[in-house]
Amino acid sequence: MSEHKFLPQPYFLINKEFDILEFSDKSADVFDFSTNFLDLTDWESQGKLKNILGNSESRPEGEIIMKTKESPYALFDISVKWNQDECHVICIEKDHRLAELERIVEKHRVRLAETNLELLEKKEQIEKTLNEIRNLSCPFIRLTTRAALVPLFGNLDHELILQNGTRILEMSQDGSYLEILFDFNGVGELTNEGVEAFIALVKELQLMGLAPSIIGIKPAHAIYLNSAASVPDVPFLNSLSKAFKKSVY
Amino acid sequence: MEKAIELAQLLLQGNQDAAWHLIDEERVSGSDSLHIYENILTKAMTHIGYLWETNKITVADEHLATSTCDFLLAQYFWHKKREDRTSNHNRKAMFLCVEDEQHYLGIKMASQLFAEHGWQTRFHGPNLPLDYAKKAANEWKPEVICLSFSILYHAEHLSPYIKELEELPFRPQIIIGGRLVTRYEFRRYGSDRTVFFRSLNEVNDWLEHQPNGVRSNVGT
Numbered sequence: 001m002s003e004h005k006f007l008p009q010p011y012f013l014i015n016k017e018f019d020i021l022e023f024s025d026k027s028a029d030v031f032d033f034s035t036n037f038l039d040l041t042d043w044e045s046q047g048k049l050k051n052i053l054g055n056s057e058s059r060p061e062g063e064i065i066m067k068t069k070e071s072p073y074a075l076f077d078i079s080v081k082w083n084q085d086e087c088h089v090i091c092i093e094k095d096h097r098l099a100e101l102e103r104i105v106e107k108h109r110v111r112l113a114e115t116n117l118e119l120l121e122k123k124e125q126i127e128k129t130l131n132e133i134r135n136l137s138c139p140f141i142r143l144t145t146r147a148a149l150v151p152l153f154g155n156l157d158h159e160l161i162l163q164n165g166t167r168i169l170e171m172s173q174d175g176s177y178l179e180i181l182f183d184f185n186g187v188g189e190l191t192n193e194g195v196e197a198f199i200a201l202v203k204e205l206q207l208m209g210l211a212p213s214i215i216g217i218k219p220a221h222a223i224y225l226n227s228a229a230s231v232p233d234v235p236f237l238n239s240l241s242k243a244f245k246k247s248v249y
Numbered sequence: 250m251e252k253a254i255e256l257a258q259l260l261l262q263g264n265q266d267a268a269w270h271l272i273d274e275e276r277v278s279g280s281d282s283l284h285i286y287e288n289i290l291t292k293a294m295t296h297i298g299y300l301w302e303t304n305k306i307t308v309a310d311e312h313l314a315t316s317t318c319d320f321l322l323a324q325y326f327w328h329k330k331r332e333d334r335t336s337n338h339n340r341k342a343m344f345l346c347v348e349d350e351q352h353y354l355g356i357k358m359a360s361q362l363f364a365e366h367g368w369q370t371r372f373h374g375p376n377l378p379l380d381y382a383k384k385a386a387n388e389w390k391p392e393v394i395c396l397s398f399s400i401l402y403h404a405e406h407l408s409p410y411i412k413e414l415e416e417l418p419f420r421p422q423i424i425i426g427g428r429l430v431t432r433y434e435f436r437r438y439g440s441d442r443t444v445f446f447r448s449l450n451e452v453n454d455w456l457e458h459q460p461n462g463v464r465s466n467v468g469t
Contacts, residue, residue, distance in 0.1 A: 044401070047302065048303070051304065052304060063304075063308055072402045073402065098309075102312055105316075106316065109316045124331070
């Protein structure tokens, strides 16, 4: 009697036709009896098995789906070794603990995917809110039939003008406005790009026949305005009340 | 096919960022969902199956690729939904894999196609036992229930699923899909009313021919 019988894992000795010549007791525990090794494997794994068994170029090991007493679809690692016309095959079932780990990793993955999408949604909401804040940071207020006030709030950057410039131009044409008062009292930081965009807006208003004024420039703002490519030729007033006295009559 | 093979490599590396970049480029350049699902994602996963069959990768590699692909689908759908101009209607479709079936990417793509066509969808994922499927269907009353399977011996589940779900009082339309439907005839597991789809192309065709907002007369 062959000692292969006592191997602690499913073991088969097969010939070139895949007929089973010998097997271990453990094989009989795990698999239903069959005379041919191919019959123990899932139909979609048979091509792969033939390749592992029959192709000397191929790696002498690999994963195969096998039909066990427990399941018609069980994953095994097989290792093979040919000795002349006989092949020794050891089949080791993939550990069930791996499946449990996969399940846990999958749970974490789903949670991460959900969190990722929630974060994207929050980012969208924040961008939308930021846009709304920018719209509110540049209101167009009608003072009289001839004068309008545009108080700027927050930082004067390129985005602020980009987002509000067209609206201001359109609203300035909707009526019989002559003067547009830009109030800088609520402005915090400035950027060079923001100042250039603002000057471009002022020039466009001038081209359209309006008289823009700039109110409440602080020393920190003046540095940026003076270093701009071209300073607009508009009245600079230090307070809103002066501007009112000048405009509103 | 080149894109699919390139994507397969990224999926096997679990490289979510590069894989998403590839899909997003397709999306931005105007490819529709059907093309992305059928010709890129499905082909990439088919190639990964081929790599397993030729002993180049292991099942563990496949799991990583599957979960990366799942992430891409979720990310893609999120972008799609955001820019979507399709009006939603009140038709409902439910999606599930039969008991023990773990391959859920195909039916997830189908559910996303339904949603992109304005349907309300519920995706129950892999391995949903019949009792749970019936309970969920009874509570939500979908007009359509889509079932998927990819392993041949899971086909034996089809008959009871189809029979019991078709017998529900609100008479849902049962649709069967999965990679093996292309290769074999499974009609004997269904009834005259059961519909079998061999590809996402067929799912899309069916959706395009549905009158939105009006209950179809199939099986009623």
